[in-house]
Amino acid sequence: MVARKKQVGVGLIGFGTIGTGVVKILRDHARDIEARLGAQLKLVRIADLDTRTDRGVRMDKGVLGKDAHGLIDDSRVDVVVELIGGTEPAKSFITRALLQGKAAVTANKALLSVHGLELAKIAEKHGALLGYEASTGGGIPIIRSIREALAGDRNREVYGIVNGTANYILSQMTKGAGSFDEVLARAQAMGLAEADPTYDVDGIDSLHKLAILVAVAFGKKINPARVHVEGIRHISTADIAYATEFGYTIKLLAVARDTPVGVEARVHPTMVPNSHLLSQVGGAFNAIALQGDALGTSLYYGQGAGMMPTATAVVADAIDAARCVLGHRAPSVPPFGRPAREIRVAKVLPMADLAHEHYVRFKLADKPGVLAKITAILAKEEIGIATVAQHEERAVRGAVPVVIRTHRVVEGALKRALNRIDVLKDCRARPVSIRVEERLGERN
Amino acid sequence: MVARKKQVGVGLIGFGTIGTGVVKILRDHARDIEARLGAQLKLVRIADLDTRTDRGVRMDKGVLGKDAHGLIDDSRVDVVVELIGGTEPAKSFITRALLQGKAAVTANKALLSVHGLELAKIAEKHGALLGYEASTGGGIPIIRSIREALAGDRNREVYGIVNGTANYILSQMTKGAGSFDEVLARAQAMGLAEADPTYDVDGIDSLHKLAILVAVAFGKKINPARVHVEGIRHISTADIAYATEFGYTIKLLAVARDTPVGVEARVHPTMVPNSHLLSQVGGAFNAIALQGDALGTSLYYGQGAGMMPTATAVVADAIDAARCVLGHRAPSVPPFGRPAREIRVAKVLPMADLAHEHYVRFKLADKPGVLAKITAILAKEEIGIATVAQHEERAVRGAVPVVIRTHRVVEGALKRALNRIDVLKDCRARPVSIRVEERLGERN
Numbered sequence: 001m002v003a004r005k006k007q008v009g010v011g012l013i014g015f016g017t018i019g020t021g022v023v024k025i026l027r028d029h030a031r032d033i034e035a036r037l038g039a040q041l042k043l044v045r046i047a048d049l050d051t052r053t054d055r056g057v058r059m060d061k062g063v064l065g066k067d068a069h070g071l072i073d074d075s076r077v078d079v080v081v082e083l084i085g086g087t088e089p090a091k092s093f094i095t096r097a098l099l100q101g102k103a104a105v106t107a108n109k110a111l112l113s114v115h116g117l118e119l120a121k122i123a124e125k126h127g128a129l130l131g132y133e134a135s136t137g138g139g140i141p142i143i144r145s146i147r148e149a150l151a152g153d154r155n156r157e158v159y160g161i162v163n164g165t166a167n168y169i170l171s172q173m174t175k176g177a178g179s180f181d182e183v184l185a186r187a188q189a190m191g192l193a194e195a196d197p198t199y200d201v202d203g204i205d206s207l208h209k210l211a212i213l214v215a216v217a218f219g220k221k222i223n224p225a226r227v228h229v230e231g232i233r234h235i236s237t238a239d240i241a242y243a244t245e246f247g248y249t250i251k252l253l254a255v256a257r258d259t260p261v262g263v264e265a266r267v268h269p270t271m272v273p274n275s276h277l278l279s280q281v282g283g284a285f286n287a288i289a290l291q292g293d294a295l296g297t298s299l300y301y302g303q304g305a306g307m308m309p310t311a312t313a314v315v316a317d318a319i320d321a322a323r324c325v326l327g328h329r330a331p332s333v334p335p336f337g338r339p340a341r342e343i344r345v346a347k348v349l350p351m352a353d354l355a356h357e358h359y360v361r362f363k364l365a366d367k368p369g370v371l372a373k374i375t376a377i378l379a380k381e382e383i384g385i386a387t388v389a390q391h392e393e394r395a396v397r398g399a400v401p402v403v404i405r406t407h408r409v410v411e412g413a414l415k416r417a418l419n420r421i422d423v424l425k426d427c428r429a430r431p432v433s434i435r436v437e438e439r440l441g442e443r444n
Numbered sequence: 445m446v447a448r449k450k451q452v453g454v455g456l457i458g459f460g461t462i463g464t465g466v467v468k469i470l471r472d473h474a475r476d477i478e479a480r481l482g483a484q485l486k487l488v489r490i491a492d493l494d495t496r497t498d499r500g501v502r503m504d505k506g507v508l509g510k511d512a513h514g515l516i517d518d519s520r521v522d523v524v525v526e527l528i529g530g531t532e533p534a535k536s537f538i539t540r541a542l543l544q545g546k547a548a549v550t551a552n553k554a555l556l557s558v559h560g561l562e563l564a565k566i567a568e569k570h571g572a573l574l575g576y577e578a579s580t581g582g583g584i585p586i587i588r589s590i591r592e593a594l595a596g597d598r599n600r601e602v603y604g605i606v607n608g609t610a611n612y613i614l615s616q617m618t619k620g621a622g623s624f625d626e627v628l629a630r631a632q633a634m635g636l637a638e639a640d641p642t643y644d645v646d647g648i649d650s651l652h653k654l655a656i657l658v659a660v661a662f663g664k665k666i667n668p669a670r671v672h673v674e675g676i677r678h679i680s681t682a683d684i685a686y687a688t689e690f691g692y693t694i695k696l697l698a699v700a701r702d703t704p705v706g707v708e709a710r711v712h713p714t715m716v717p718n719s720h721l722l723s724q725v726g727g728a729f730n731a732i733a734l735q736g737d738a739l740g741t742s743l744y745y746g747q748g749a750g751m752m753p754t755a756t757a758v759v760a761d762a763i764d765a766a767r768c769v770l771g772h773r774a775p776s777v778p779p780f781g782r783p784a785r786e787i788r789v790a791k792v793l794p795m796a797d798l799a800h801e802h803y804v805r806f807k808l809a810d811k812p813g814v815l816a817k818i819t820a821i822l823a824k825e826e827i828g829i830a831t832v833a834q835h836e837e838r839a840v841r842g843a844v845p846v847v848i849r850t851h852r853v854v855e856g857a858l859k860r861a862l863n864r865i866d867v868l869k870d871c872r873a874r875p876v877s878i879r880v881e882e883r884l885g886e887r888n
Binding site for chain 2: 219296339
């Protein structure tokens, strides 16, 4: 028997918010973690370009430096935690660690969504652990759950709220706290949204997470650039009010379905029935649901961002890595739950071919015949209408809001129809359409 | 390097509903599981006293027999799945497997809640896997999530809906489908409740699961016999109606909190605010929430019972076990996430000392001075009253319903007061009290 180590060394690259959380947990929960592992999990080195800012955590002299490569190569470092984000140099750092058989733990969704498979292959070849629980759903253990707990099931559908900032904004708007711009400005002032909120409110962050979920849930690699992505900037208080009136809540959803002909994947605002659990996920919380052949619906809810929640996921991966180090062995489960060679590149189904129910809001001239023209255009594209409501009482300067609920219609046909309607003189604003999801998994 | 096996053998003891589900999943998902493992996970033998009933699944000749000991000792069997339930002979079977270093996978909550620690010690000593994901929350991966994903956090509170039958009955009552007896009779006719529903509706099944959750979440062993357990038989349609009126839903909750002086643990019907996700968990679904120092609230939702959902959890454990067999190694994580020697026996705090808010419904003689008498008795026990509603219009045969909402009161004091009120001549029925939980974790 090989002598058992009494300490596993963690090296942290990127000493920002999440990094500070990791340092705090390793310090505050040191005794409990040692009880679990039978050895210390110790932060031995940190690399960050900024070595001056006070993060409010004390550390020994010589721990913090600027040399990431030196950290990775340091023989005391068994587990490399990468928290700098972005593609490079993060990818090089992780690769360098894995090539030495060292564990790499990351929260980097942008990197994983595109290069996850490539990194997994390197990890598997070198018997190293690649942990990325923190990349998706923050502290929600969604990667681990899909990869291990649902390993006996066949996952057909994965969907959910994976961006806390967007969910916070929509939740505040639903509470009547103001328009998108007003709520965003307040969220920025409170530190809940970035100065440049593009990634969050335009759905890009959700897209990255969706690509990772698809890989682990379906064993398929998709090209994120092929996925239809729509943000929430165009959601108005009028749409929020109509949703409430109809018994729905507008949520930014990431949705993927595995089909024999390809993967359906999309990110967009969605009207979710108030009877569905996802409609009740408020504030900055996230929730991810899976639909499996055997298990049916399962759902995982928690804080999808923030210093401490995300840090718990990083530390959980580091504990996993420590178990490998202590046992002198490679991880028993590959990064995506099956060997990387079993993960197939899959086609993303064209959005134009998919069919959904839609809510469409028009602003039309308040005169006879206009609605007839609109419905004729919709009929020509074979768009079935479930309900029409014309709100005379809400007319403003000769323009009246008209809200239509369609049956399931092919996206391409609806788009063509709305483009034709948009150019009509009596159409006073670009029509707004929001998908309505009645079929998300099973109901209670 | 040791030659890699191409097959891992599963032996199944107990060929009932869940067992049949396991057989189906191993058959239907064989190819996907083989891709994950790089080896077959094959059912090689089944033992059941009943070898005649047709379970609707075909199997090779010689697979099904009556000899459980022979199955465990069979050299082709690497993983023993125990699905007969109860303490004996289940405990002997599992022990026999573990002593040979074979993996044991079980859904047996009654056994685990009392003997889990003892079995974990044997498993650890012999380098064998003890899997019990299916014992709690059915297909919800709650054990694994707490044990591994939340390993870096300190769990303070675990609570939830862990019995599908009771939740189905309460959900139906909330929908106005009838009284407890009526809904139970229908659930029995539909196969959703057992002929003897005691375990489910009296909270015993929830208690078993709570004891398991406490062990894995807090690292503490409690004596289930010390836990306050209250079922749902006494919940009337009147209570359901009042709950709805006040914006609450009545749920059978299992709740545990870790404190420095002991573990608070209890199972009872609870009024949950409709703003809390747990209130939205309908039908036979389960949901379990955790409150951690770093992660805050997380919640896990899914089907807590039933053939296929529970079988997915059994198969996930069997896949874990297969990875150990294939890697010729002991499991890297002990059954309760930390070595059994680190799990401490903890005191269950006496229910009489805990304080909660309560809803109390009285049936009082409709005459002057009665309410004053009641409130005087409550005042004497220092029970603060938040609201009182006397419903003259709902008076029946001279008795009027009076509903009181208390502030947080010590359980023992309330019990004394209600006992004193109960014996009053003007008290026409035993007062009904239901705890109100406003403080369950964080709100949205």
